[in-house]
Amino acid sequence: MQVRYRYRIYPSPGQQQALARAFGCARVVYNDCLRVRDQAYAAGEKITDTDVQRRVITLAKLTPERAWLGQVASVALVQACQDARRAYKNWFDSLKGRRKGPKIRHPKPRRKHGRQSIRLTRNGYALHGEWLYVAKVGDLKIEWSRVLSSAPSSVTVIREPDGRYYASFVVQREATPLPACDREVGIDLGLASLVVTSDGETVANPRFYRAAQRRLRRAQRVLSRRQEGSANRARARHRVAVVHRKVRDARLDHAHKTALRLVRDNQAVYAEDLCVSGMARTRLAKSVADAGWSQLIRCITEKAAQYGRTFAKVGRFEPTSQVCSACGVKDGPKPLGVRQWACAACGTVHDRDVNAARNILALGRRERLNACGTGVRPPLEVAAGAEAGTRRSAA
Numbered sequence: 530m531q532v533r534y535r536y537r538i539y540p541s542p543g544q545q546q547a548l549a550r551a552f553g554c555a556r557v558v559y560n561d562c563l564r565v566r567d568q569a570y571a572a573g574e575k576i577t578d579t580d581v582q583r584r585v586i587t588l589a590k591l592t593p594e595r596a597w598l599g600q601v602a603s604v605a606l607v608q609a610c611q612d613a614r615r616a617y618k619n620w621f622d623s624l625k626g627r628r629k630g631p632k633i634r635h636p637k638p639r640r641k642h643g644r645q646s647i648r649l650t651r652n653g654y655a656l657h658g659e660w661l662y663v664a665k666v667g668d669l670k671i672e673w674s675r676v677l678s679s680a681p682s683s684v685t686v687i688r689e690p691d692g693r694y695y696a697s698f699v700v701q702r703e704a705t706p707l708p709a710c711d712r713e714v715g716i717d718l719g720l721a722s723l724v725v726t727s728d729g730e731t732v733a734n735p736r737f738y739r740a741a742q743r744r745l746r747r748a749q750r751v752l753s754r755r756q757e758g759s760a761n762r763a764r765a766r767h768r769v770a771v772v773h774r775k776v777r778d779a780r781l782d783h784a785h786k787t788a789l790r791l792v793r794d795n796q797a798v799y800a801e802d803l804c805v806s807g808m809a810r811t812r813l814a815k816s817v818a819d820a821g822w823s824q825l826i827r828c829i830t831e832k833a834a835q836y837g838r839t840f841a842k843v844g845r846f847e848p849t850s851q852v853c854s855a856c857g858v859k860d861g862p863k864p865l866g867v868r869q870w871a872c873a874a875c876g877t878v879h880d881r882d883v884n885a886a887r888n889i890l891a892l893g894r895r896e897r898l899n900a901c902g903t904g905v906r907p908p909l910e911v912a913a914g915a916e917a918g919t920r921r922s923a924a
């Protein structure tokens with residue numbers, strides 16, 4: 530398995546300047562790449578990757594406006610070129626319908642005030658003793674908070690908007706399967722609770738973002754009053770970034786813990802395949818972003834692979850909240866906000882989310898058996914109901 534390990538680094542003021550130069554050059558090369566490709570696309574010309582790279586790096590270095598590109602490690606520039614190529618290709622494939630999943634938007638230019646990064650392959654960095662050597666920057670002090678599981682194949686040096694620096698390594702890690710267990714679980718992702726399981730267990734949604742929101746709003750108001758380009762504005766921007774970072778870290782930590790518990794306690798975990806990006810564009814956006822469903826799903830996927838467990842998503846349009854998990858009768862759409870209902874056919878009283886989680890479990894199991902070739906047809910073959918897509922507005 531390929532995983533990322535991230536460590537905090539502490540560059541000296543001189544190294545910070547060298548890094549700032551490298552970030553700036555990589556950003557310019559990335560944005561130039563996008564521009565060159567956009568121009569070629571608009572003109573209906575085909576342009577090869579080598580040609581793009583030659584124009585934005587090799588030829589650009591010869592011009593007075595881009596001569597400073599020569600001051601930084603060229604491996605970082607080449608990687609920026611490749612990042613732009615991949616971003617462009619993802620968008621293009623999505624545009625032409627060659628890529629599954631939600632539509633990808635046209636890659637945005639990198640901005641000066643956002644997260645800055647350079648990616649380096651083996652010829653751009655080295656590890657020796659306590660230090661991380663980066664070409665044309667020097668030996669960086671690094672905090673080895675855990676042991677690297679293998680020799681890294683690449684490193685990304687990052688400066689977050691709050692001013693912290695990190696090194697993120699791509700390493701190989703052996704899977705460490707846990708002893709098999711016979712429990713399986715379906716999970717329903719929500720807003721009121723982050724997770725409701727088919728066993729009736731709930732994991733609260735701590736809503737870190739909401740809690741920090743007042744602080745964030747105040748910080749942003751201060752920022753908007755500060756004059757463009759002033760030192761005060763830089764300070765205000767830093768404060769906003771710090772609040773954001775705290776929210777992000779707390780949320781990620783919660784996602785890891787929740788995912789670990791689900792994966793450790795169950796041989797298989799099933800979840801609904803949510804169109805999270807579609808939801809995020811509605812007015813629920815803030816809560817959706819807050820809940821961090823996609824982040825949780827990523828954590829579960831990663832941990833299931835690590836610990837030899839199964840994680841599977843079930844179809845997005847299954848009306849998991851309309852069907853009685855006890856008798857299988859479709860009971861019709863439930864008005865939004867109905868948390869409990871009694872099945873008209875068998876009389877079982879259901880908690881809306883637990884019932885949905887149980888249906889997800891049943892669906893997941895059957896889809897899995899199907900995949901094994903037992904020929905069982907998946908249940909809940911009802912056409913995409915309006916309710917299936919909207920029920921989360923209840924929360």
Ligand SMILES: [Zn+2]
Nearest residue numbers: 853856872875
């Ligand atoms: Zn029933």
